[in-house]
Amino acid sequence: MKRPVCIPILLASFLLFLNATNDPNSYAIGDIAEDFRLQNVDGKMVSLSDFPDAKGFIIVFTCNHCPYAQIYEQRIINLHKKFNPKGFPVIAINPNDAEIVPDDSFDEMVRRAAAKRYPFVYLHDADQTVYPKFGANRTPHVFVLNKDKVVRYIGAIDDNPETPSAVRKKYVENAVEAVLRDERPNPDLTRAIGCPIKRKRH
Amino acid sequence: MRNLYLISFICLLSVPNALWGQVFTVYDSFNELEKRIQQVDEHTTLVINFWATWCGPCVEELPSFDELYQKHADTDFQVIMVSLDFKSRLEKTLVPFLEKNPLKPEIALLADQDADSWIPQIHPNWEGTIPATVVIRGGQRSLFPEKFQSYEALESFVLNFVNKVQKATCMGSKGTR
Numbered sequence: 001m002k003r004p005v006c007i008p009i010l011l012a013s014f015l016l017f018l019n020a021t022n023d024p025n026s027y028a029i030g031d032i033a034e035d036f037r038l039q040n041v042d043g044k045m046v047s048l049s050d051f052p053d054a055k056g057f058i059i060v061f062t063c064n065h066c067p068y069a070q071i072y073e074q075r076i077i078n079l080h081k082k083f084n085p086k087g088f089p090v091i092a093i094n095p096n097d098a099e100i101v102p103d104d105s106f107d108e109m110v111r112r113a114a115a116k117r118y119p120f121v122y123l124h125d126a127d128q129t130v131y132p133k134f135g136a137n138r139t140p141h142v143f144v145l146n147k148d149k150v151v152r153y154i155g156a157i158d159d160n161p162e163t164p165s166a167v168r169k170k171y172v173e174n175a176v177e178a179v180l181r182d183e184r185p186n187p188d189l190t191r192a193i194g195c196p197i198k199r200k201r202h
Numbered sequence: 203m204r205n206l207y208l209i210s211f212i213c214l215l216s217v218p219n220a221l222w223g224q225v226f227t228v229y230d231s232f233n234e235l236e237k238r239i240q241q242v243d244e245h246t247t248l249v250i251n252f253w254a255t256w257c258g259p260c261v262e263e264l265p266s267f268d269e270l271y272q273k274h275a276d277t278d279f280q281v282i283m284v285s286l287d288f289k290s291r292l293e294k295t296l297v298p299f300l301e302k303n304p305l306k307p308e309i310a311l312l313a314d315q316d317a318d319s320w321i322p323q324i325h326p327n328w329e330g331t332i333p334a335t336v337v338i339r340g341g342q343r344s345l346f347p348e349k350f351q352s353y354e355a356l357e358s359f360v361l362n363f364v365n366k367v368q369k370a371t372c373m374g375s376k377g378t379r
Contacts, residue, residue: 066256067254067256067288071288100258101258137329137331138329138330138331155318156317156318159315159316159317159318159319160315160316161288161315161317162288162289162290162313162315163290163315166315168316171318187318190318191317191318191321191322191328191329191330192317192318192321192330193254193286193317193321193330193332194330194331195256195257196257196259196331196332196333198258
């Protein structure tokens with residue numbers, strides 16, 4: 001019986017090969033995201049289940065130090081201000097390892113959230129267990145979930161990081177509005193430049 | 203529109219004794235960069251690295267690209283370092299960085315902000331994380347969407363791909379004989 005041994009090896013090497021670019025175990029459009037429990041900048045632990053009336057979530061993997069995260073900071077605040085009243089809050093998560101980027105430590109998160117008056121929760125993925133499930137690989141990287149935590153959009157906030165006034169396509173706004181209408185966003189997947197997420201050294 | 207920036211000229215304004223400098227090209231739209239890519243013929247290997255001054259892992263691997271350029275660059279082997287720094291902050295980011303850390307390969311800045319439109323044109327598997335390196339030869343492309351751990355890793359990635367393409371070309375010509 002050679003085959004049962006051979007196939008898992010082939011499969012494993014294939015998965016390993018895939019892993020070089022995309023994590024096959026991370027969420028794709030249509031997958032249901034697992035809930036998580038992470039510390040907010042106010043010290044409290046936060047889960048998606050803490051928002052029982054939410055019509056969806058704008059999950060943004062972002063951080064303090066990254067120029068792309070900084071250039072989008074005000075736009076992330078605006079997204080929350082626009083959609084939180086409609087039951088669609090921003091959930092910001094910092095996935096970076098503070099040993100590699102001291103500016104992204106929990107204390108620095110608390111400072112930045114206070115200085116910029118973040119109206120949304122800003123959570124710390126301290127064990128780096130949440131961002132790999134989402135398949136986040138850069139900051140900012142957005143995942144729009146519907147009320148049942150089904151992933152409906154993955155990608156960029158809009159099509160012009162450098163010049164907000166020149167934005168033509170507001171990807172996340174359009175995705176949230178589509179989810180609110182119970183429709184599928186189009187596009188539901190966009191690519192963007194961003195800062196690579198800093199994984200803890202082992 | 204394509205602009206040539208001569209850093210030494212900018213240096214002269216601020217640091218009078220900085221007479222050396224590096225030239226780089228600003229590509230406002232991806233199509234302009236694509237034209238540059240299309241300039242190479244099928245026997246030329248083109249290595250393109252996407253980086254930015256604010257990207258720590260990108261900056262760490264820059265010396266490997268200098269070395270690759272020094273060891274291999276000739277008319278059949280070209281290296282382009284494409285910075286994704288913001289054009290509006292050029293004088294505060296890329297220009298002073300290159301003054302301090304001059305690079306040997308060709309340098310460019312891609313200012314096209316509509317990344318979703320051009321990232322897949324570089325390589326269908328690239329999600330936009332940097333550093334990212336793509337090797338192009340004979341109409342084929344190979345992507346490495348991470349930092350190279352060493353110069354040797356970069357060199358073997360490039361040369362393995364070149365060998366593969368050359369072998370395929372050989373076999374193809376045998377087949378059609």
